[in-house]
Amino acid sequence: MNSPVAPAVEARGLVRVFGDNRAVDGVDLDIERGEIYGFLGPNGAGKSTTVRMLTTLLNPTAGTARVAGHDINSDTEGVRLRIGVALQEAALDPKQTGREILDMQGRLYGLDKARRNERITDLERLVDIGDALDQMVSTYSGGMKRRLDLAAALVHKPEILFLDEPTTGLDPVSRASVWAEVRKLNEEMGVTIFLTTQYLEEADALAHRVGIIAKGRIVADGTPAALKRSIGSDVVIVRVAEGHGARAGDTLRAVAGLDHIDVKGDQVIVGVTNGGAALSPVAVALSGAGIKVIELTLRTPTLDDVFLEMTGNRMEEGAGS
C-alpha cells in the first residue's frame, strides 16, 4: 500500500556542540518534497555540521530531525536508504576507477549486478564523465571528481540529495555543469535537493527556497525573491568620506520613505521601495548634514544584502565566524 509522502526534512531545535563551540545552535527546517533548498552561509556558519547531522554522520547534541519521514537518531538505516550525499570534499578513493567506485556503491545498496550496470550506464550519461569511468580516480580533474562523487550519491536513486558546497573550488565551466545537473535531477527526476553553498549567486540561481545561516542559527528563510523583497525593492548604496558612516546613517534615518538603513564602515546601505525616487532625498539630506558623498549607487537587492540586514556582516566578512 502506498503511504503519504513525508516532508523531505523536518528539524526542530537541532544543536551540535564541539567543546565550547555551538556549531549549530537550534536549527529548525521544513523542506518539502521536490524543492531545491539552498542553505546559504559563510564558512564556519554551521552548514556542513547540519548536513552531517541530517545524513546520520554526526549525532545532534540536542534536537530532533526526520529525513524522508525517518528519525536521524533512531532510524538511521531508514534515512540512509533514502538519501544520497555528496560531501564538501569529493569522498572518493583515488586508487579505484570510477566504475569500481560506482559498482561498490551499488553493491552496498543491495543492487544486483544487472541493476548496477544499468545504473552505471545511466549515470555515465547524466554526469557526462565519458571514457574516464575506467580510469583511476587519481587521474581525474577536480570537476570530474565532483561529477563522479555526484554519480556515487545517485547510484541507488535517492529521494533526497544532499550536496555540501558542490561547486566550491570549481572553475566557472565545471560550476555551470554542476548547476545544470542539479536542475536536471530536480526537474526531470523529481529529486529533492538540499544544497549548501557560500556562493550567493548559486543559491539565487538554483534554490526554490533559501535558508540563511550564520553562527549556527537560521537568520532568514524564504524564496530568494521574497527575501530580497523583505529589505526593499531597491538598494541605494552610499559611500561617504572616511569616518562619516555612522553620522550618515543617523542622518538618513530621519529621511522619510527609506525602509532599511545599515551602516558598514563608510558605506550606508539603504533599502527602499522606489530607488529612483530615493536618490535625490538621500543626496540632499547628506549634503545638508555636511557629509561628503564619494559614490551613490542604485541596484536591486541581493542575498548578500539580506545577509547584511540579518547579521550586520557581509557574507565574505562572516567567513570563519
Next chain:
Amino acid sequence: MSTQQPLLARRAGFARDLSSIALRALRLTRRDAEAVIPGLVVPLFFLMINIGSLQSFVEGNLPAGFDFKAFQLPVSIIFAVTGISRAGSLVIDVQDGYLDRLLLTPVSRSTLLLGLMMADLAVIALMCVPVVILGAVLGVWFETGVLGMLVFLAIGISWGLAFTGFPYAIALKTGNPIAVNNAFLLFFPFAFLTTAYVPQEQMTGWLATMADWNPVTYLLAGMRALLMTGWDGAAILQAFLASAVMAAISFTLAFTALRGRVRHK
C-alpha cells in the same frame, strides 16, 4: 496526495557487505604490491642472516642434533606475518572522506573492519608460503609431515590476524598515518623478547621472565614442536591460545575504536 515510490536501495546483508569490503581491499592490495613486497623480503633476509651468523654458535653450545635452521623458521614466519594490515589504507580512507562515503550507506559497520581483516588473512597466508619454501630449500622439513605444515601455517596465520587489531585501532583512533606507521614498534617486544634465538631453557634473568609472558614464546614453541619433535598437543593448543588471547585484546581495541568513529561522538 502524492505517494512514495518503491525504494531501489535495500540492505545488502552482512555476507554481501563483507565480501564487498574484502574484495575492494584485495584489489587495492594488488595495486599496492610495492608496499607488500618488502614485508616478504625482510623475513627471508633475516632467516638467511640468522642461520649464517648464529647456526654454528648456537648448535655448538647445545646438545648434538639441535637443528638451528628448523629453530629459526618459525621466527621468520612471525617476522613475515606480524603487522600486516590495511590500516594505512584505512587512514587514507578516513582522510579522503571515503570512509564517510561508506558510512552513508547502510553497510554493516562491523564489516568495515572484518572485510579488511579478510583481505589481510589472504595476504598473511601468502606471506607464509615463501618462508616455508625457503625452509624446505635449506633442508627444513616437518616431523609431523604435510598435516603438520598446515597446522604450522594455521598458527602463523592466526597470529598475523590476531595482531592486525592493533594497527586498525591506531588508525581509527587517530586517523593519523604517522601513528599507524609507528605501530610497527609494537612488533619489536613481541618478536625479540622471546625465544627468537635461543631455547627457553637457556634463557636467564629478566629476558627469561619477559619471554615467559610473551605470547610469541608459546607460538614459537608450538610451531617448533611441529617442525622438530612431532605432535605435541599441549604446545599446539598453547600456541593457538596465545593467538586467541592476542586477538581478544587487539580486536577489542580495534572494534572499540571503530564504534567510536562511527558513533560520531
